[in-house]
Amino acid sequence: MKLIKKIPPENKQTTMFLNDQAWIRLKEPKSVSAAILWSMPISILLMLSGAAWCYYLYPPFQELLSGEQGFSMEITIGIEIVYYLLGMFLCLVIHELIHAAFIPKVWKSDKTYWGFNGLFGFVFTEEVLSKKRMVVISLMPLLILSFAIPLLLAGAGLLNGYLVFLSVLNAGGACVDVLNVILILSQVPKGGDLVANGYATFYKNTGRKA
Incomplete structure (x- = not known):
């Protein structure tokens, strides 16, 4: 796995080769910005789902939303904000590392990359x-960080307001991942394979079982 500054653009020669090999282009947003725009409604739904999950796991969160203790907000600029950031x-x-962990032979792969594009990792x-x-x-990052980890932390009595915030934030940030899943499930046949060429994704029904 290699570090790069941004996802490389589509290679037209690779696209021609894939087309010759009967690979089909996935219908998807053409850029990260477009994908984020398309997935905004999904982000809202995921944040609500994450908040609902934490509502049942963290009693102080229930009290806050029910208004039993009132609501107040205080923002203090100091060293603490550095820790929060x-x-x-x-x-x-x-x-992003959880994404990578589920890619087969990721650490030995010379075709797998990671990095940061502005405020977003990939x-x-x-x-x-x-x-x-x-x-x-x-x-996996959505299920592990926004649902499994809060459950484990709540069971151990370690869940707190900031971790709830991170959990809900992670859920909202997984919107593009969920959009990709929706596109894949709705277009790629059972037993299909996928391969990326820059921002373009191609699929082919190869009958693969794993």
Whole structure:
């Protein structure tokens, strides 16, 4: 896995080769900006789902939303905000590493890349992956960071307001991942494979089982 500054553009020669090999272009947004715009309604739904999940796991959150203790907000600019920002950055890094962890042989792959594009992180691979594997890679950061981890922390009595915030923020940030899953499930046939060429994704029904 290599570090790069941004996802490379589509290689037209590779597209021609894939077309010759009967690969079909996935109908999807043409850029990250377009994907974020398309996925905004999904982001809202995911944040509401994450908040609902934490509502049942963290009693102080229930009291806050019910208004039993009233509501007040105080913003203090100091060293604490640095820790909060570092926590958000760490959450972003972990989110992308979870994506990478489910890519087969990721550490040995010379076709897998990671990096940061502005405020957003990414993991990008040109490896051929099965439909099932792509769905798993896309959904794991959402399921682990926004649902499994809060459950474990609540059970251990370690869940707090800031971790709830990170959990809900991560859920909202997984909107493009969920959009990708929707596009894959609605277009790629069972047993299909996928491969990326820059921002373009291609699929082919190869009958793969794993």
